[in-house]
Amino acid sequence: MEKYAVFVPKLIAKRESFAPGHRACVGCGEALAVRQACKALGRDAIIVNATGCMEVIATPIPYTSWRLPWIHTLFENAAATASGVEAGLKAMVRKGKRPAKEIRVVAMAGDGGTSDIGLQALSGALERGHDFLYICFDNEAYMNTGIQRSSATPYGASTTTAPAGKLSIGQVTWKKNMPAIAAAHDIPYVATACPSYPFDLMAKVEKGVSTPGPAYIHILSVCPTGWRCAPDLTVRIGRLAVETGIFPLYEIENGKYKLTIDVPQLRPVRDYLKLQGRFRHLSEEKVLEIQNRVNVDYARLKEKVACSQKLNS
Amino acid sequence: MTKPGGELTWKDLEIGAVMTEPGNASQYQTGDWRTQRPVHEHSRCIKCGLCAIFCPEGCIEPNEEGFFEANLFYCKGCGICARECWTKAITMVEEE
Ligand SMILES: Cc1ncc(C[n+]2csc(CCOP(=O)(O)OP(=O)(O)O)c2C)c(N)n1
Ligand code: SF4
Ligand code: SF4
Ligand SMILES: [Mg+2]
Numbered sequence: 001m002e003k004y005a006v007f008v009p010k011l012i013a014k015r016e017s018f019a020p021g022h023r024a025c026v027g028c029g030e031a032l033a034v035r036q037a038c039k040a041l042g043r044d045a046i047i048v049n050a051t052g053c054m055e056v057i058a059t060p061i062p063y064t065s066w067r068l069p070w071i072h073t074l075f076e077n078a079a080a081t082a083s084g085v086e087a088g089l090k091a092m093v094r095k096g097k098r099p100a101k102e103i104r105v106v107a108m109a110g111d112g113g114t115s116d117i118g119l120q121a122l123s124g125a126l127e128r129g130h131d132f133l134y135i136c137f138d139n140e141a142y143m144n145t146g147i148q149r150s151s152a153t154p155y156g157a158s159t160t161t162a163p164a165g166k167l168s169i170g171q172v173t174w175k176k177n178m179p180a181i182a183a184a185h186d187i188p189y190v191a192t193a194c195p196s197y198p199f200d201l202m203a204k205v206e207k208g209v210s211t212p213g214p215a216y217i218h219i220l221s222v223c224p225t226g227w228r229c230a231p232d233l234t235v236r237i238g239r240l241a242v243e244t245g246i247f248p249l250y251e252i253e254n255g256k257y258k259l260t261i262d263v264p265q266l267r268p269v270r271d272y273l274k275l276q277g278r279f280r281h282l283s284e285e286k287v288l289e290i291q292n293r294v295n296v297d298y299a300r301l302k303e304k305v306a307c308s309q310k311l312n313s
Numbered sequence: 314m315t316k317p318g319g320e321l322t323w324k325d326l327e328i329g330a331v332m333t334e335p336g337n338a339s340q341y342q343t344g345d346w347r348t349q350r351p352v353h354e355h356s357r358c359i360k361c362g363l364c365a366i367f368c369p370e371g372c373i374e375p376n377e378e379g380f381f382e383a384n385l386f387y388c389k390g391c392g393i394c395a396r397e398c399w400t401k402a403i404t405m406v407e408e409e
Contacts, residue, residue: 019336029369
């Protein structure tokens with residue numbers, strides 16, 4: 001379990017900003033990720049939430065799970081709304097309408113809302129340099145509307161719009177590298193995280209919100225409903241994504257790469273794939289193809305880390 | 314206290330459908346979704362709290378003696394806690 005001591009209660013905030021009674025599916029990794037992220041945000045935060053599972057499950061009128069100020073935006077413009085909130089807060093200080101106390105602005109969206117439909121708004125907000133944190137909760141498809149593929153769906157996964165069949169392996173494109181796209185904007189902080197590593201996740205969220213300027217965190221969120229896996233395996237599968245190198249945990253601080261969870265010996269990707277129904281149809285050959293791709297991507301990432309270390313010394 | 318969804322009419326809604334009671338979802342019972350229930354065996358529990366941090370509902374808390382227990386009003390029975398507890402202090406039993 002990471003590098004930390006085991007005694008969780010002493011290490012994390014007691015406050016739950018995301019109340020129980022939400023309607024996420026049994027064993028939802030995305031709800032778990034939101035809950036953990038909120039623990040790192042503290043009280044002085046405003047959440048801007050794009051449409052998607054997390055909006056739908058947490059705010060069915062007349063109920064809300066949110067104990068922080070929260071606004072629902074369209075599917076495509078969470079980053080634009082967050083930009084407006086941030087600019088508005090600044091203007092209020094300038095006009096003497098509120099004290100200069102820091103209020104953290106956090107945009108949240110799914111992988112569809114981030115890597116497809118909200119990408120333009122996000123790119124604009126990162127480029128303009130707003131002081132906010134954007135968190136993408138990546139469950140690798142449009143889950144809220146019934147498991148449609150997105151550009152973040154991994155190669156070979158079966159979805160309702162790219163189903164596996166006699167002549168199809170499901171998704172035929174490789175997962176879009178969203179953290180790299182965010183990093184290409186030269187923003188001060190980019191990170192990947194997964195709720196199977198809660199302390200790593202919370203440390204990154206804390207860093208992201210306290211960094212002046214834009215920050216982007218990409219959180220892999222296991223979705224038992226869409227991934228067709230057992231709900232009790234949510235945390236284990238997230239851990240396997242990291243241990244196999246499929247979803248490495250790293251951060252990019254001012255352009256410098258660092259692996260926050262270093263995996264000296266990667267496990268075979270098969271260990272991760274075999275627990276999920278969405279990959280059940282994959283042949284040995286296809287699994288090997290995925291393995292080769294992961295090896296190359298991981299080696300590339302390690303090169304960037306090594307190069308950053310050289311720059312540091 | 315919020316009116317349950319079924320009794321709500323448009324007249325009860327705030328302008329802009331603003332929700333004015335933070336965290337009132339906690340009045341909503343999700344425990345009745347459950348098909349299995351976690352049973353915590355205190356003699357094995359080392360009070361580490363890992364089960365609590367991995368609960369998607371955030372419904373596991375220490376009792377007065379510091380032993381962790383799930384609040385069955387919310388617990389949906391996912392079984393993550395039982396899977397992750399290193400001392401195997403939690404077993405899932407089927408609901409009748
Ligand atoms: C412009 C627009 N198109 C389509 C929809 C319907 N819609 C609502 S949520 C959703 C899926 C969201 O997927 P993602 O962003 O990945 O979040 P997830 O539900 O997977 O957490 C879709 C397609 C919408 N609300 N607005
Ligand atoms: S569909 Fe997936 S992400 Fe959405 S609430 Fe269910 S388990 Fe969570
Ligand atoms: S994970 Fe197991 S040992 Fe740790 S607090 Fe929970 S029940 Fe006790
Ligand atoms: Mg999604």
